[in-house]
Amino acid sequence: MSMDAVFKALADPTRRQLLDNLHARNGQTLNALCKEMGMTRQGVSKHLAILEEANLVVTRRRGREKEHYLNPAPIAEIADRWIGKFEQGRLRALADLKKRLEGPSDE
Amino acid sequence: MSMDAVFKALADPTRRQLLDNLHARNGQTLNALCKEMGMTRQGVSKHLAILEEANLVVTRRRGREKEHYLNPAPIAEIADRWIGKFEQGRLRALADLKKRLEGPSDE
DNA sequence: TATATAGGCAACTAATTGGTTGCCTGTCAA
DNA sequence: TTGACAGGCAACCAATTAGTTGCCTATATA
Numbered sequence: 001m002s003m004d005a006v007f008k009a010l011a012d013p014t015r016r017q018l019l020d021n022l023h024a025r026n027g028q029t030l031n032a033l034c035k036e037m038g039m040t041r042q043g044v045s046k047h048l049a050i051l052e053e054a055n056l057v058v059t060r061r062r063g064r065e066k067e068h069y070l071n072p073a074p075i076a077e078i079a080d081r082w083i084g085k086f087e088q089g090r091l092r093a094l095a096d097l098k099k100r101l102e103g104p105s106d107e
Numbered sequence: 108m109s110m111d112a113v114f115k116a117l118a119d120p121t122r123r124q125l126l127d128n129l130h131a132r133n134g135q136t137l138n139a140l141c142k143e144m145g146m147t148r149q150g151v152s153k154h155l156a157i158l159e160e161a162n163l164v165v166t167r168r169r170g171r172e173k174e175h176y177l178n179p180a181p182i183a184e185i186a187d188r189w190i191g192k193f194e195q196g197r198l199r200a201l202a203d204l205k206k207r208l209e210g211p212s213d214e
Numbered sequence: 215t216a217t218a219t220a221g222g223c224a225a226c227t228a229a230t231t232g233g234t235t236g237c238c239t240g241t242c243a244a
Numbered sequence: 245t246t247g248a249c250a251g252g253c254a255a256c257c258a259a260t261t262a263g264t265t266g267c268c269t270a271t272a273t274a
Binding site: 084087 | 111190191192193
């Protein structure tokens with residue numbers, strides 16, 4: 001679960017979209033995820049493998065199906081240990097204020 | 108300043124190290140940054156160009172020198188608008204994950 | 215059992231990336 | 245004015261990556 005693997009996994013828009021899909025509906029199978037991506041099953045499978053390698057997605061076998069679950073822990077770790085250091089001070093306060101004014105939202 | 112450019116810029120360990128260097132001492136020139144990286148000047152220059160493209164670094168010409176400054180705004184934006192979404196349901200998701208992953212499994 | 219379904223593995227291609235070397239421009243200072 | 249210094253531009257190379265196609269195994273079900 002190296003930090004580099006997480007950053008690299010997050011660098012691809014297709015993989016971020018996969019995380020978004022799982023965030024919207026957790027536990028989807030490979031074929032279910034394929035239908036939302038304009039890509040072959042094998043293409044999606046490779047991206048999922050990279051997300052698994054970064055521990056951003058964990059899976060569970062259910063018979064012949066494989067359920068994919070989002071694991072937000074590595075993202076939280078990055079936010080805490082790396083991004084936090086660049087957010088300190090005034091910008092952090094502004095971001096917080098902005099969030100409060102916009103109210104709690106998923107987007 | 109697309110989000111994709113920021114993610115891609117952050118994906119490389121050399122570029123993250125450059126940001127760390129600027130975080131430690133802001134306004135360094137290209138040659139100053141080169142001395143801390145085991146790389147040619149042109150290699151560092153390319154990385155800096157990518158960071159500039161993502162607006163993570165802004166520059167100021169001073170005669171024949173070019174000072175590089177860290178701009179934390181895009182990082183704050185990512186943390187606020189994207190990572191926050193996955194951190195929000197962090198505890199709930201982890202509990203949910205734990206529950207689902209319990210039970211008989213061949214992994 | 216036979217067949218359709220869910221997924222895995224491997225090879226291959228095309229594009230991108232990280233890094234190099236070589237040369238050029240612009241600026242400062244003796 | 246002349247040389248040294250800071251940086252930019254472009255070509256090039258090796259390694260990685262995104263995506264494909266083809267074939268394979270395993271499981272569920274008519």
